[in-house]
Every structure is written in C-alpha cells, then in structure tokens.
Amino acid sequence: MFNYFVRSFIDWFFRRRSPGVILIRAGVPLFAVVFVGLTFGITLPTSKGPFIFSWDSAGSAGALSWGMFVIACFIVLLGAFLIIRDIRLENRKKIIVIEARGLRDWQGQPLGSAVPSTIPGQREQVIVDLRQGIVDGQIVSPNAAIRRLASLPDDIARRCGGLDRSNISFVLGGLAPVPFLFLLGVIVDDESQVFIMDWDRAQCNWRVLADEDDGKRFIVTGLGAVNATMKRVALCISASYDVIEADVRIVETGIPIIKMELEGRNTSSHWSETKQQQLAQQFLDTVMSLARQGITEISLFLAAPASLTLRLGMLYDKRNLPHVEVNQYEQSDPKRFPWAIRMPVAGFIHAELTQR
Template sequence: MIKYFVRSFIDWIFRRRSVGVTLVKIGAPLLAVVLVGLTVGVTIPTTQGPYFFSWDSSGSTGAISWAVFIIASFIVLLGAFMIIRDILQESRKKVIVIEARGLRDWQGQPLASAVPSSIPGRPEQVIVDLRQGVVDGQIVSPDAALRRLASLPDDIARRCDGLDRSDISFVLGGLAPVPFLFLLGVIVDDESRTLIMDWERKKHAWRELAEEDDGKRFMVTGLDAVNADIKRVALCVSASYDVLEADVRIVEAGVPIIKMELEGRSTSSHWSETKQQQLAQQFLDAVMSLARQGVTEISLFLAAPASLTMRLGTLYDKRNLPRVEVSQYEQSDPKRFPWAVRMPVAGLPHAELAQR
C-alpha cells in the first residue's frame, strides 16, 4: 500500500493535472520567497507614469511577509490535502489484469507489467494458464483448458465484491486458441471499462492499439441467402488469415455461409483501437441481422488477431443474440475444425466443448 501511495503521488505531481497540483505550484514559490528573504519589485506602467511596488521580507514590511507566508502556507496545505484526497479515492479503484497463456514454453513479458499508467487503480494480475492441454503447440486437451476458464467468472466476482462498477477496470491480453480468447471476452463482457492489448511478436512486448485507422472494413456477403426457415448458419470472419469455405463445409454441410472478409487483411492490420471498434460494430450488426431473420444458432469460424477476437467476445450479448459456437482450426487435422466451444449465451449457463 505504501509503495502504491508513493508511486501514485509521483504520478500526480509529474503526470496528472489536478487542482491540488496547481495550488501547490502556486503556493510553493510564494512560500520560498518569504522564507529566503528576497526583495521583490514590480513596475506597473500607468497613464500617470510607472508605478513601482516592492516589499522586503526582512525589512519594514514584515507584516506583509507574514501575511504572504500564511496565505502561501494555506495554499500549499490545501493543495497537498487535495492531492492526498485524490490519491485515496484512486486507491479504491482496481485494475484486474487478465492474461491467457496458451502457448508452450511461454517466457514473455507479463501483461501486468505493461499496463499503462493512464489507467488508475491497483493492478491485480490474473493468469489463466491453458498450457496443460498443449503438446508441441497444439491443443490436445481442450476440455482441460476449458475447465480452467470455467472458474474465471467466480474469481472475477470475488475480486469485484464490494466495489462499485465505476471503480473497476479490466485489461485483457492473451496468446491462446481462438475459442478460448473469444470465451474470455464473453466472460468479461463490456459492462466495465476494458482495455485490450496485444502481443507484438517483432518487439516481443505487449502494446496498446495506438496506430491510426486505415479505414479498411469487413466486406459482408451471404446475408441475403438467409430467410425465416433457416435456424443455423456458418459465419466466417477473415480478419487476418482466410477462412476457406471448403474447410468449413467439412463440418458444416448444407447451412448458409455468411462471409466477413477484411479488406487488405494481414497479421498486422489490427493495431488501431478505432478500427477494431468499427470492425466489432460490423460484426455485431451482422449477428443482429441474423437474429432478426430468425437464426437461433451461429457456427463461428474466426481467423483474427487475439485482441480483435477478445473484443468480439466482449460485445456478444449474452441474452439477446443467438447461440454461438466458436471453432478451432487445426491445419494438420483432416476435419480442419476438430472441436468448438459453445459460448455461455442465450440461456446456456456454462461453456461447453463440442468435439467433432
């Protein structure tokens, strides 16, 4: 607590603008002038000639010096009080940092160490280690990984117990299979302030999504093939790699396929927060359109960066949107999508594994 207080105090002084800091900056120089005993003179030009005002803290103007000393001391003390008050208010805030680890032999920088100082609150690190189900980089026990994620809602509830929602922020990041990242987003949802970060493979560091929006969006096709008689569809989202229709047909034969293909997609076309928000809105609009047409089940095939995958999960309404299962792609498997995770939405109380 003391360490956090000292760090927060330094942040307030050097990085944050506040009334308290402003008062200290005003009062401290005045107090220094009085204590050092300098003579101050000011010349003010008027229509009747220059007016010269001066005072000497060590001379005959001692009464004025004492008055200035009292006023400056009051200003400094008031500013210090306001800084301490703000820090104490901030200390009630909590930042829950959730990092999903799904790659073998992970030795990278912890997400908690990369949380920007602009997010107020005491950080609490939550690491969801899914690597027990990984062999040579491939998920072989998705049920074991799913069990680890199943306890996360209770963990989050315990950490948030007794706190106002406005005092809670989330930071999300992870390197794990797509279904688990999407599920992580569904669990956290978007009801609290959430910062999503991503792993920069070239720099081997966590980064915020701070680049400019290039204006490229999803091209949506296939919605016109859906009618009131269709209850299940395959939604293919290609935001980094391509989701191939031939692979989807292996596990979803006979259902309409809706495609959302990002223009100019690549593995590095996702570093804009604004762009991701717009892409997520396009995804949400497509799902809502399917729901209005009577679709009750969505089989989601998603090829996207981790940050965008989690963002789509946070936006997926648990009550008003169709049931959704997110498939895992395995190039070496003849089925291509050997398993999927049914998300805890639309009345499904817990996430379920669907083996194919």
Template sequence: MFNHFVRALIDWAFRRRSVGLTLIRIGLPLIGLVLVGLTVGVTIPTADGPFVFSWDSAGGGSALLSWSVFIVVTFIVLLGAALIIRDVHREGRQKVIVIEARGLRDWQGEALEKAVPALVKGRREQVMVDVRQGLVDGQIVSPEVAIRRLSSIPDDISRRCAGLDRADISFVLGGLAPVPLLFLLGVIVDDESHTLIMDWDRTRRMWRPLDEEDDGKRFTVVGLDVVSSGTTRVALCVSASYDVLDADVRQVEPTALIVRMELEGRSTASHWSEHKQQQLAQQFLDVVMALARRGVTDIALFLAAPASISLRFGTVYDKRNLPQVELNQFEQADPKKYPWAVRMPVAGLTQAQLIQR
C-alpha cells in the same frame, strides 16, 4: 497499503497533471520568496526625474503585506496537498484486474501485468489463466481442461470485486491462446466495465496497447441478403487476418448457409488501432443482430483473427439477446480442419460446452 500510497504519490508527482500539483508548484516558490525576504526596486526615468518604486519585505507596511502573502500562499499549498491526498486516496480504491491467457508452449514473454500503461489508474491484480496443459506439438488436445479453467474466472472476478463500486473496477485483457478460448474469455468479462485490450507484438516481442491510426478499412459482408426468414442455422465466416476457406467450413457444416465477413487489406498486423477494432466489432455485432432478426437461432462461427479482435468480439456479444454461437478451432494439420468447437455461455446456456469431433 502504505507502499501503494507511496507509489501512487510518486505517480502524481512525476507523471500526472492535477489541480493540486499545480497549486503546490505555484505556491512553494512564492513561499520561498517571502521567507527569504524579497526587496524589489524599480527605477523608471521620466521628464520630471526618475520614478522609484521599491518594496522591502522587512519593514513597515511591507511586512504586513508579506505576512498576508505568506498566509495566502500557505493556504494554496495546503489546499493543493489536500487535493492530491484526496485523489491518491480515490485512486487507492480503484482496482485493475489484469487477465492474461497463456496458451503457447514454452512461453518466455513478459507478463501482461508489467506492460499495462501507467495511465490506467488503480492497484493491479493479475489473473493468469494457463491453458498450456494438454499441448502436443503446439496443439491443445484437451480443450476441456482449458474451458474448465476459464469457466472458473467469474467466481474469481466476483471475489476480487466484492465490496467495490463498479466504477472503481477496470479490466485489462490479453492472451495468446486458441481463438475460441479468447472469445470465451471476452464473453465472460463482457464490456459492462471499462476494459482495455492489449495484444502481443510478435515482431517487437512485447505487449502493446492498440495505439496506431485507423486505416479506415472495414469488413465486406457477403451472403447476408440470401438468408431468408425462418433460417435457423448459419455459418458465419470472419476473415480478419487469414482466409476462412469454404472448403474447410463444409467439412463440419455441409448444409448451412454461409455468410462471410472479409476485412479489406487483412493481414496479421492490420489490427493495431483501437478505433478500427471498435468499428469492426460494431460491424460484427450488426451482422449477428441482422441474422437474429431473420430468425437465426444458432451460429457456427469461424473466426480467423488476431488475439485482441477475438477477445473484443467476445466482449461485445450480448449474452441474453443474441443467438447461440459455437466458435470453431482451426487446426491446419488436422484432416477435419476444425476438430473442436466451444459453445458459448449465451442465450440461456450457463456454462461453456466443448464440441469434440
């Protein structure tokens, strides 16, 4: 606890702007001037001869004035120190839970916890979810193990958040894992608390916040208007990086109506704007809500998207009021193309379920 207080104090001194720090910066030089004894003299030439103004803190009324200044600036410095201690103590109550999903074989990258920006206030606690067991040639052959590990996260989060005010808790999410597992992680954490989503930059080989400008490109929605009232199952194909092909979808959903969301100018590097992702997530949510209003109760979701978008879509998916959703895993080398899927714990389902084909 003491070490955290020292680190937080250093943050305040060198990286943060605060009222308390400003007061100290103003007060300390004034105290120094009073203590060393300041003599000020100003001569202004006038028509009647020079006008001389001088003040010597060492004598007479000036001494009284110096002591008055000293008392005032000392109070300012003490007030500043009290404000800093208050803020550091308040920050000490805050906790940042950093959840990283690792699903790549031979991962040698930096831990997400070390890349969290300094502006995210609070004690860091890392939750590492390693889903690499069951990997064969880069493919997960035992997704049930990964699902079981992810399903234990709510209990872990509850333990870490016990006794804390919700306002003092924030989350940082990131990971490199199959899309269904990232979406599931987003569903588990949801967006009820402040959540920062980060992504791995494969070019720079580093974790990054979503700090680029919004290019204004959004999803084009196709097929929603043909979903008639009473349709219960729909295949929702979201192409945010690669293309989701109808021919692949038809192997596992031969009869379901297909609704497509296709991101204009999509690529594997068109997702680095926080504002853009928020808008894309809102579009996704709007389409799902529109399907629900038409009576759809089951959504087969086919999502081709970067990790951060997969996480974000999971965080915005309402567990209680939206249709049941199963997210399909794409495997290029598999003849089925979508050999397994995860049925999400929403719409009354308490635990995620694996659909193995």
C-alpha cells in the same frame, strides 16, 4: 503502508495530470520568488559567539513578500490535500488484470506489469493458464482448458465481493487459441469498464490500442442467401488471415456462408481502439441481422488478433443472440477445424466442446 503512500505520491506528482499536481507545481516556484524578500533570522550558538543568518525586508516590500509566502503555502497545501484525496479515491478502485496464457510454455512479460499508470486503481493479476492442455501450440485436451476457464467467474466474483461496480475495471489480454479468447470475452462481458491490450510480436511487449483509425472496415457478403427456412449459418470473419471457404465446407456443408472481410487486413491492422469498436459494431449488426431472419445457430470461423477476438466475445449478448460455436483452426488436421466450443449463450449455462 508509508512506502506505498510515498510511491503513490511520487507517481501522482510526476505522471498524473491532476489539479493537485498543477497547484503544487505552481506554488513551489513562488517560494523561490519570495524567499529573498522574507524577513527572518537564524541564530546558532558557537564557541566563538552566536552565528546569525538573517534576511531583513522592511516596509511594504516585506509585507508583500510575506503575503506571497502565505499564498504560496496555501497553494501547496491545497495541492497536497487534493493529491491525498485522489490517492485515497484511487485506493478504492480495483483493476482486475486477466491474462490468458495458452500457446507456448514460456513466462514472458506479465500483462499486469504493462498496464499504464493512466488506468487508476490497485492491480490484481489473474493468470488463466490453459497450457496444461496444450503442448507447443497443439491442443491436446480442449476440455481441460474449458474447465480452467469455467472456474474464472467464481474467481472474479470473489475478487469483486463487497465492492461498488463503479470502482471495478478489467484489463484483458492473452495469447491463446481463438475459441478460448472468445470464451474469455463472453465470461468477462462488457457490463464493467474493460481495457483491452494486445501482445506486439514485433516489439515483444504488451501495447495499448493507441494507433489512429485508418477507416478500413469489414466488407459483408452473403446475407442475401439467407431465408426464413434456414436456422444455421457459417459466419466467416477474416480480420488478420483469410478464412478459406473450402476449409469451412469440410465441416459445414449445405448451409449459407456469410463473409466479413476486413479491407487491407494483415497481422498489424488492429492497433486502433476506435477501429476495433467500429469493427465490433459491424459484427454485432451482422449477427442481429441474422437473428431477425430467423437464424438460431451460428458456426463462427474467426481469424482475428487476440484483442479483437476478446472484444467480439465481450460484445456477444448472452440472452438475445443466436447460439454460437467458435471453431478452432488446425492447419495440420485434415478436417482443418476439428473442434469448436459452444459458447454459454442463448440458454446454454456452460461452454461445451464439439468434436468433429
């Protein structure tokens, strides 16, 4: 406990911008200023007689030095009090770090170790390992991975038990197939504070979404083809790679295709939090528009980075939006999209596998 307190104090002092740290950094230099003006003495007995080490300031200068010394002590003590208070408040907060592992059989850097210190709270790492049903990036048993994700809500509830929701936040990230990441977003939802991080393949580390917004958004086409007699559409979102219409038509025939294509899309055009929020809002607006036109089923074809996929899943309203199936792309499969996961939304309690 003592070691944890020392580490927390050092973390606050050197990394955090807080009133307590500011006061200590202002108060400590005052000691150096008044040190030479203080009046005090130290006497040490030695074999050759007492050794006296003293400063002596008299009159108004000495009174001023002592006054500054008292003020410096007060500032430092107040700063220490504020830091201890902040550390205790932070200890009440919990960060649940959820990392989905579902592509390659390697450990890599855990997401929990990359969470920045600017996100306060005690960290709890939750690794959702989906690789039992995946071999070298190929999906062997989607149902096995779905079952692993299905147990996550109970795990989250256990970790959050007895805690105030305002003291709980989540950090999400993962490397897994798109349907599983979208499902993870649906499970976590957006009712608590959630921070999303992503894996930078070029730098081989986890990163926060801290880049500037380049202003590029989805171009939405095909909404005009929807009419009141239709109940199902294919929604194709190209945010990194292209979703090819010919591939979609292999599994979805005779229904309208709605396209959302990101301007200037590539595999590294997603590192802005603001941009992702705007793209997610476009997605929500499009789905709501389809719902208003009577659409009750959406077949979603999504080519997007992991962080954006998680965000879209979190944003998807479980009660008021249409049923949605998220399709899995397999380039080597002649069907291109051999299976999908029906999300637990719009009255469906559990995620379900759809084979084609």
